[in-house]
Structures are given as structure tokens and as C-alpha cells.
Amino acid sequence: MSTKRWILCAFVFISCVLASSHRPLDENQLFVQDVLQSDGKDYCKPYGQIRDTCCDYQSVESIQSDTFSKIQALVQSKFFKYYKLNLWRECPFWNDDGLCMNRDCSVATTDESLLPEEWRQDALGALQMSPKGSAFQPFKVCTYKDQDFCVADDPSDQDVVYVNLLDNPERFTGYTGPSAGKVWQAIYEENCFNIVHKMSEGCPTCSAISPVPSNSPPLGPLLQDLAGPTGDDGDDEVCLEKRVYYRLISGLHSSISIHICDEYFDRTTGQWGPNLDCFVNRIGAHPERLQNIYFTYAVVLRAVTKLDDYLAQYPFQTGDVAEDEKTKILIHDLISSTKDCPATFDEKTMFQGADSRSLYVEFRDHFRNVSRIMDCVGCEKCRLWGKLQTTGLGTALKVLFAYEDKSLSYRSNPRLLNHNEVVALFNTFNRLSESLEAIQKFRKMYADRLAPPPQQRQLAQTVGDWLKWLLDGARTMAHKLIKLGQLPVPSFLDDPLEPLDPL
Template sequence: MRLLAFLCCAVALGTARGSSAQEVAGSASQRCFCQVTGYLDDCTCDVETIDVFNNYKLFPKLQKLLERDYFRYYKVNLKKTCPFWEDISHCGIKDCVVKPCQTNEVPDGIKSAAYKYSEEGNSFPGELEECEKAERLGAVDESLSEETQQAFLQWANHDDSADNFCEADDEQSPDAEYVDLLLNPERYTGYKGPDAWKIWNTIYEENCFKPQTIKRPLNPLTSSRGDNEDNTFYSWLEGLCVEKRAFYRLISGLHASINIHLSARYLLQDTWLEQKWGYNVSEFQMRFDAVLTNEEGSRRLRNLYFLYLIELRALSKVLPFFERPGFQLFTGDKDQDKQNKKLLLEILQDAKSFPLHFDENSLFAGNKKDADKLKEEFRLHFRNISRIMDCVGCFKCRLWGKLQTQGLGTALKILFSEKQLDNLPERGPTYGFQLTRQEIVEFLNAFGRISTSVKELENFRSLLQTIE
């Protein structure tokens, strides 16, 4: 299969060097998916195994879970100012607007759940005043030593620790509002042009370990480069260490996933009577056709699968945290909470059963001092990207950009907390490793977006075949 795909791809690309895109040999499906097959770089897994596992086993359960109240209500601050430049222009298109929830629309159990999880299902809010902290500590155990109390307070502020890969929103800010993700779906809004590409160019140029001497295209939707320039751009990537190469591929995979969502939920008709959303095959081709993008689009699709493996591995590793008897996905509805936990554990156990997981031990190995330095550099670059999301001019794009970036950051946090996860107590507070409700919602929804992208590729394959 890999040889056949390679030959089809070679024919299409070879013909392209002397022809226009309309004259290229090879089907539209082959030109978009010719490289999306076989084993992935730096992995022991192949694309086909992921497709079957995701599309027929994990995806249906995950979509069912994400429709539940616990996961659909997300608290986010969309009013933060851009920390990098002042000339940000906000999108005036109506589909860029995010409609926040009214106070009475959010379940009371979720609104009161600004807490850490413990055996009782909740613990201390991260932003308590000192007197409230003392009262809470005393209510738990008045015999705690001063040293233990201090350690406990440090745990309460765990979100600000160096283990986190993202700069999280302050949930207590008056600008932070609940959003119903099901009523504000990720889809094409019309936000594009220089402002949109400024976001991605800043991410790639300044945060993906790319040498300044190597230039990438300002807009991958145009095919302005020659073949030699394309090869030069990607040759530097192969010379990077596996960690920096992985970082680039994660961001590229996220970029691909977002573009798939926009192409699958495109505004096809907009009249005063209704808006019709659906698949825009031409838009998908403009973003991923190997000829139209000088192979960059098809490379991104492969990177999507790499991102999927990273987040799937994190999903499997965090199982012990959610398995603890006292843990609950608290909404205030006991029956729903039980059903939510049961379904979540099924998904996590399915993730653990995946036969070809990414081996995170291949990252940050070797000399400890060098590995720690590289890991810190890795973390700081990713935190910077999470801050760039506050510069997105379209509020709906900002919402989903923040959620998916934060979710990937939580996945990385899980991935590199192996010792803490191995030492989790069966009951009681887990000081060494914590996830807030916010992190859980971000992580599961972010993986849900990646899972949806992989599923949508199956749909786009079928659609492209019908136009050949």
C-alpha cells in the first residue's frame, strides 16, 4: 500500500512540475492523501491502524461524552489583550461572535466547581484569600504542622507551577465567562487574510525552533515556491533533535486539524432565511492538495496523526487519576455524574488498549542536565504559543484556539508526569499530580477535535473520489 501510494504521489507531483494544477495526473484524492499512509516518522504506528481504531471504536464514545453537561460548559476569558502587538483588529463578521451563557443556563454544580479533585470530589479553590485558606485548612485538620500547611497551600496553587505548559486564564476574573461549546461550534467564520496569517507566522517563525535563515511560505494556500525552495524548507527539520522535531509536528498537526474543521463546517449558503453549513471540498483541496501546496498540506495531514498519537498516549496514561474511587465529574446530578465517569473510564481503557502507542521515553532522554534544559525550552515555547491565542481577532477562532492549545498543554503535562501518576494514592488528595475541571474539559475537548479531524478525513476521501 505504501509503495502504491508513493508511486501515485510521484506521478502527480512529477507531472505538476510541467503542468498546471488542472492538468496534473492523478486523482484529487491521491493528490491530497498520497503521503497519508503507512508508518509515521519517529513512531511505530501506521496511519491505517489509527483510522480504524479512532473511527470505529473511540470516536463514537468520545462524541457522546462531549455532549454531556460537564464537558460542554467551558469557562474562558476572551477579553484578554494581546501581549505581543497592539494593532489587533477584531473580526466584525457575525459568525465570529461567541455567545456566552446566561447565569441560569449553567448547572449549579459546575458553577461551584472551581476546585481541585480529592476523595470528596472537590477541594480548595485556587484563588482563596489567606483567611479563607486558613479556615479551610483548619476545617480539614487542625493538627497540621506549619510546614504541612504551607505544602498544602502550594498544592492549591498548582496551576501556576512549572509543570504546566500553558498560561491558563484566571477563572476568577470578571471577564471570564462560561460558554456552551455545543452552541458555539468550531467552523469557518470568514476570518482570514493578513491578520489571520500573522498568528500562524508568529507561531512558526518564533516558536517552532526554525532557523531564521529558512523561510516558510507566508500563505500555504498559494503555490508560489519552487521545488528546490520547498525541499530546503523541510531539510532543516530533519536535522533537529527528536524533541524539537516533535514540537514542530505537534503545531503543524494542530494547524491541520483546525483547517479540516473549517473545511468540514463551511458556510455554503447564507440567506435571510437560513445558514447552511457543510463540506467544502474545494477549500479542503486548497489547504491540503500536495500540488497546490507544494506538498506542505499533505505533510500536515501526516502531522495530524502524530498529534493524535501524542494526545492518545496522554489519555491512556492519565487513567489511574480518574480510576480512583473518590473521583467524580461533578455536575450536581448524581446519576449523570455516575454515567459520565463510567463512559470516561471506558474511553480511557480503550485508549490504553491501543496496540501501538507513542513512546514518550524517547523524548528528553540522555544526559539529565541537557534533557531538563531542553524540556524547559520546550515548555516555554509552548507557553508562548498559548499566549499568542489572545491575539486572534475572531472571537470564535480565539475560543477554539485557546481550548485546543490548552488541551494539548495538559496532554504534555500528563505525558511528562509519569512518576507522579505512578505514585497516586488510591484515596485522598493527590498533591503530586492534579487536574482542575478546566484542564479536564480542555484536554478531552481538544482530543475530541483531533479525533473528529481524523474521522473527517475519511469523509473527505469519499467526497474527493466522487468528483474524479
């Protein structure tokens, strides 16, 4: 091969290598990158006003940052770490044949002898005695009041157990497939005012599943069971109350998905930890889901703030006076931090129209159905946390919509909330707060994945400088050889060399 031909071939080869380093991302990867790096701002960090609330995203993140350590300390206290429920109540809507047999699906219950005497079944039974006799069991007839947004477990049921939430963390269990999908399908399609199609209009990301823009493969069908929540362009004709309901359900669902991705089991290493691919597929590539987590946090925060006076007088009764006083101090400290900020949600704008009563009843009854659907979850641990968080969100709705402000006082209304509702409300608030904390963690993980370490960057720059020198030399030599041979100059030799950016 002649020298001239060799140099031309070498130049073409190096040009191809350079071009391949600039190969564009496919459409899905470009979409994810646009969402996660919008306008050069932080990954997955929304800006501006949260629709249908009184606050913006920055304010919510500021409040969450100020209160995170406080709510974490609170849910680890004796009163808030125990939750009482029936883990084995039959599904009222369909025959459940999708029980999860994985070890991680199981729940460890707590022996009642280890609990305060005030909480035990015998004490509870004594409180339920009626003039009609011990055979009278009103809870067998109805386990909720007109003001309740949840259908609670019957406290007199022999299958009700206590669970230590700290011993049973919410995380990935491997529970998936038709059984898991059927639960959320029933919630979205049958208990969301039949507005799913309207809330999805103008929402190009509602059904998109996109990989992280890297060489790692996307996850499979496990990640494809999240129903498409709200888009900002197609839901203007949906009334405020229905929008709020839908966003609350979507925000709760999205928050639960984040917990699964944040506590994900890596079968290769045998370790639990955050899974960025899981997060991007479930949440990061769907900004409307991310927005709804902030929305749900803002609503629950408003309910927690309104309970300040009630909880100041609430008897926590753990059997330890010093522990009870410590719990009250933690509660006061937490709520004081939230009250320093303006209200995040204005519940008085809801249910004000001509059909407000019927809309309220429909709103409440739909949510009651959601609480009952949680008994159809085939994984014990998923059922535990699903029931707890729907109860927590239902308690927040009860505080905001079922009572006048003057009734939110322990002196005038001591039975406003029971033990389970207080525990569920603050644990739900904590889980939402942990979701916002996890979002910040995933931001950093995404940035680290796109930005290689300094040593790699330096090596890439060195290689890039060397390639540029080689190409410049090849260009000059090719020009000389072509001039000597009186050959026409190929157009690619006259094009300016694009700056090399191997990353």
C-alpha cells in the same frame, strides 16, 4: 467543396476534438492528482509508520473508527460541554486591531445560574480563601505551576465566563487577513525553535497552493495562511524533541483548518457544509500537513490512555449523581477501547540527552507562549477554540512529560488536572478525531468529483463508441479517395487510433 476535401476536413476536425479530450492537466493539477491518488490507494490515505511514533497510519484510523462514537457521546455530556475562559483578555504581544465583526465570529456565553453550584464563581471564591485573607489573590501573580505547559486564565477574574461548546461550534467565520496571519506567523517564526526553514527543506509542497483537478477555480488568499510544516527529507538534523514540538503545532493547525473546511459557509446556497476546494488547498495538496494531524492524534491519544486510573477516581460533580456516573462509564469505555491497542507514542524517548533539562524548559516555555498568543486572535469563536485546543494539547504534554507515571493517580495527586484541563483535553481529542473523520469524507467527495455518475458514464461511452465508428469510417473513405487520386498518404492516417476515453 469536393467530397474528398470534405472528408479530409471532417477527419481533421474529429481528430482535434479527440485530442482535446485528452488534453493533459497542468503541472499543479497533476501534482494534486498524484498526491490524492498515490499508487491507486484511497485519496489522502497515508500508509506505513508515522515517524517519531510507535504506530502506523492504519492503526490510528482503526482506533479512531472504534472510538469516534464514544468520544462524540462524551463531549455532549454535561461535564464536557461547558468550558470556562476569558474571551476578552488583551493580547500581550501587540496591539490587536483586526477584530472580526462578522456575526459568525461572536460567542454565546452561558448564564452561571444554569450551571452546577460547584462550578460557580462564589463556590470557586470560597475554595480560594487563604489564611492571608480575602485580599490575597495568588492567581493574580501566577496562573500556572511549574509543570503546566499553558498560561491559564485567572479563575478569579470577573471577565471569566462559561461557554456551551455545543452552542458555539468551531467552523468557518470569515476571519482572515493580516490579523489571522500574524498569529500563526508569531507561532511558527518565534516559538518553534527557529527551525521552520530546516523543517521545510526538501518539502516541495510546503508553499504550493493547487486547485482540485476539475473546472472549479482555486480559492483565493483566504487559503494561503497555513505555514509550511514538516517535510520528511530535510529535517533529519533536527533533534527529536524539536521535531515533535513542530509536528504537534503543525498537526493542531492543520486540524483546525480541516474544521473550517468541513463546516464552511456557502454564500451562494446559504448552507453550511464541507468544502472540497478548501480542504485540497489547505491540507490535501500538502501530505506533510496530513501526516502531522495523525501524529498529533497519536500523541494526545497516548496522554488520554495514561489517565485511565486518574479519571476513574475523578469527581466530575455536575450536581447530578446519575449524570456523573454515566460520565465515568463513558470515560472508562472510551479509554478501554484505546488500551486494547499498543502504545501510540513513547514519551520516555524524549528529554534524555545531556542538555535535556534546558531543552525541556525551552519546549515548555515555547508552548506557554503559544497559549498566550491565542489571546491575540481577533475572532471570538476562533479564540475560544484556539484557546481550548492549545490548553488541551498542553494538558496532554503535561501528562506525558511533567509527571512520573506513579504521580498520575487521583489519590496521590488529586490536583493534577483542574476542570478546564479535563474538558479541554477530551474536546481536543474529539476535534482531532473529527478531523480524521472529515478526511474520510473528503476522500469520498474527491472520488465522486473525478468519477461521474453511471448515467453520465454510459452517455460518454455511447458518444465515444459513435465517434470511434465515425473516425474508422472516415479513415477508410479517406484511404480510398487518396488511392483513387494517387496522392501520398498523410502520416496521421497510418497512426493507430488511440482508445477513446472522454472522461
